[in-house]
Amino acid sequence: MATLVQILAQGLSISAVLLLSALGLSIIYGVMGVVNLAHGEFVMLGAYVMVLLSAALSPWGAILVAPVVVGAIGLLVDRTLIRWLYHEPVKSMLGTFGLALVIRQLVLLVEGPDLRYVGLPLTASIPLGFGEELPVWRVALIGFAGLATVIVAVWLIRSDFGLRVRTATMDSEIAQSLGINISLVNAASFAIGTAAAGLAGALIAPLYSVYPGMGTTYLVGAFLVVVLAGLGDIRGLATWAVGIGLVTAAVAVPANDLLAQVVVWCLALAIVALRRDSLLPARV
């Protein structure tokens, strides 16, 4: 019983981080066919906003500002670089790989290579019984991940703009002929995708390590979820993030994290091998 509660708590906590970092990656691929290898760097930028502003603004202020700042940087990057790479998966990978290096080195030059300090906005922990405690911030991460996913899904399904986004996703030329401003849809989607990454970074920073190279870790996790859910499928993201989190914890709690990684990636490999078609962009 104790082990089961541990697995559930740790598993959902891992899922939350996966889901938060995968959300933006999925939007950007789904809408504009751009495989954003700089996604981890936008997560890192969000974490640095948290580092630099949480003392001045309060941690909660920094969490609100991070997606705005990172989304604005995303918009700028979209207008200057990404728009030349729409629906060109291979070119977009090379372009965003270069972009990732540029962002990482700029942060290194400006902020230095050091590991950075961010305090926990909420320091309490919740007793799970049998002497085990779960940090409140982990519970908060689970809540924020769920909330962010619901907001994005509702926005895509219910809003006018969401309808235009989905139309553009299905066929951008037809959408354009119907009077939809594709350029606006794309720019907004990239900004929203990077803003989601920025939010993820700000939320993750208090419990994890902040340094210029941190993005790669989150890019790898995000890719796993997005690939399993089918590139572009927001609804599948939550399911797969929870699945991966629970499997990881089910091995890591009783055994260890090295074995957990082996199990998760072998399972992922098997699933991808059995359903090759899901790598293509599905519906949004």
Added chain:
Amino acid sequence: MSTNETTRREILTKAGGTALALSAAGTFLAACGTDSNSATAGNTGDDGDGPIKLGVLFSLSGVLSIAETSMHNAALLAIDEINQAGGIGGRRIEPVVEDYASDFSLVVQKARKLVNEDKVAATVGCYSSASRKAVLPVYEEANSVLVYPTFYEGLECSTNVIYSSLVANQHLTDATEWMVKNVGRRIYMVGSNYVGPQTYNAIVKELAEKQGAEIIADRYFPLEQTEFGSAISSIGAAKPDVIWCTLVGAGIPAFYKQYRAAGLDPDTLPIFSGITTEQELAAMGGAVAEGHYFPSSYFQTMDTPDNKKFVARYKSKYGSKQPTNMPVQASYNSVKLVAAAIEKGGEATPEAILSAFPGVGAKAPGEGTVTVSTDNHSTHHMYLGRANSDALYDVIEDFGEIKPDPFPKSVVPASKIPTCPRRET
């Protein structure tokens, strides 16, 4: 880098995987990048005049730059000070700075350039054992000198490397005994999954079990991992007396933060680390750090006049938020040791420096005199630190001076202990 990382990347979509592998290639091209080119073994034709060239070889970008940038800074500070005081016998030291960007094949190229093109008198550099092992053939072939300024696991004594910081026996023996005697007998071990931490843990296990302690778990993590919830959960359930931790790199602040956030209290269950210096404490903050332990030959708080001056000079040059730590002090002192060896040998050539080195000493800030021994390692004064609420270590125990033993009998069978120094490649 662990093999798990490679596996991860192979599984990504063909496209994503390829590009990711590109991004990782720099760090993966591991120690296999050995020296196959015919490097000219010509040494410096030192004219006994003009500036003395000293190689400074660290990573200023990539994952290792977290630790190595500060070591690079410390080496340059020492060079500045020597030059301001009139140089070595009137000759200035000219630093030749190379950045190997945390890349274990680039480090070989950079070392070759320093040794064969720049013809430096000596090099201060490298941090991880992987980078030191990668450049060993370069220094041995050209009969040049590498001063390796950080603590390491031992089992090596190259003719061309001066190991100027701690080797495992100095770092771990008294600390383990103190830990078992004063904190508890049930030890839970965690570490990063590669040779350095595993060797450290094996040595601590051997030492602790001799004291009657019990190792209740020995858990390893991929080097880049920053999610420790599952391990911390199982630590809580295992009810140990103490955690022995050899996590390396970026995961350290994440581990301590998640540990404290899960309600684990250092007053009743402290972490003893072989790795965590003031630099990582600064990133986790005093509230998380307070109460955890680290054995070391140097702490920023050491209350000696020379250390106060050293800390003040370092901070005024590199920023008040930059803590000093053991690798920083060792890197600084390595330059001083090279200067002392050149003064003793009377010549700034690698051969003269190498033959002068045994017996050379330099007064290291806070610690006292560090002397190079005949096996190319060095004697150190050891202390135990306990972290305080300012995210610094207070010195709580003085273990005295300890001689290096790179091949300890507890780990190496008597027949396998070599005569030191020896050629390693």
